[in-house]
Amino acid sequence: DTEVTQTPKHLVMGMTNKKSLKCEQHMGHRAMYWYKQKAKKPPELMFVYSYEKLSINESVPSRFSPECPNSSLLNLHLHALQPEDSALYLCASSLRGDAYNEQFFGPGTRLTVL
Amino acid sequence: GIQVEQSPPDLILQEGANSTLRCNFSDSVNNLQWFHQNPWGQLINLFYIPSGTKQNGRLSATTVATERYSLLYISSSQTTDSGVYFCAVRGSGTYKYIFGTGTRLKVLA
Numbered sequence: 274d275t276e277v278t279q280t281p282k283h284l285v286m287g288m289t290n291k292k293s294l295k296c297e298q299h300m301g302h303r304a305m306y307w308y309k310q311k312a313k314k315p316p317e318l319m320f321v322y323s324y325e326k327l328s329i330n331e332s333v334p335s336r337f338s339p340e341c342p343n344s345s346l347l348n349l350h351l352h353a354l355q356p357e358d359s360a361l362y363l364c365a366s367s368l369r370g371d372a373y374n375e376q377f378f379g380p381g382t383r384l385t386v387l
Numbered sequence: 388g389i390q391v392e393q394s395p396p397d398l399i400l401q402e403g404a405n406s407t408l409r410c411n412f413s414d415s416v417n418n419l420q421w422f423h424q425n426p427w428g429q430l431i432n433l434f435y436i437p438s439g440t441k442q443n444g445r446l447s448a449t450t451v452a453t454e455r456y457s458l459l460y461i462s463s464s465q466t467t468d469s470g471v472y473f474c475a476v477r478g479s480g481t482y483k484y485i486f487g488t489g490t491r492l493k494v495l496a
Binding site: 304306310315318328329331363365370375377378380381383 | 418475483484487
C-alpha cells in the first residue's frame with residue numbers, strides 16, 4: 274500500500290481562525306514532509322520530520338506549526354493566516370529521510386484564506 | 388542550492404504523438420524522481436531514477452547523472468497524459484527535495 278492520506282480535501286478559513294491539516298501513512302515510513310504549492314508553481318518544502326523529530330524548517334512563519342505525534346501521523350496547525358497563504362498543501366513520506374529514498378505524496382489540501 | 392530547470396515549459400500534442408521532456412540540474416544529486424501532477428493536484432510517482440534507464444508502459448526515463456540531466460519519454464500520448472510533469476532532485480547529505488520548474492503538457496484528442 275503506497276498511500277498517503279490527507280484531510281480535509283478543501284478548507285476555507287478566516288484570518289482569525291485556528292485549523293489543522295492532517296496527514297497519515299501506514300507504510301512504515303519514518304520521514305514525513307509538508308510542502309506548499311502556489312498556482313502554476315512547483316511545490317516548495319516547508320518542513321521535514323525524520324523519526325518524529327523536526328529536521329528541517331525552511332524559515333516558515335510561526336503561524337504554521339507542524340506536529341508529528343507518532344511515526345504515522347503528521348499535522349500542520351494553522352493560526353492567524355494571511356490571504357497569501359492560500360495554496361495547495363501537500364504531505365509526503367519516504368522510508369527514511371536520507372537521500373536514497375522515494376517520496377510518496379498525498380492528494381493535498383486546498384486552502385483558501387479569506 | 389541546486390537549480391533545476393525543465394524544458395519545454397509548455398507542450399501541446401495531438402493524441403498519439405511522442406514527446407521528450409528534459410530536466411537539467413546544476414549539481415550532483417543522489418536522488419531524482421519524475422512526477423505527473425493531475426488537474427486535481429495529486430502528484431503521481433512516475434519514476435525513481437537517480438541514474439540509468441527505466442521503462443513503464445508508454446513511459447520511459449533516462450538519467451545521466453555525470454552530465455546532470457534526465458529525460459522523460461512519452462510515447463503514443465493520450466489525453467489522460469495531460470497535466471504538469473515535474474522532476475525533483477535531492478543532493479547528498481540533505482533531506483531537501485528541489486522541484487524543477489515543470490512542463491505543462493496538453494494532449495488534444
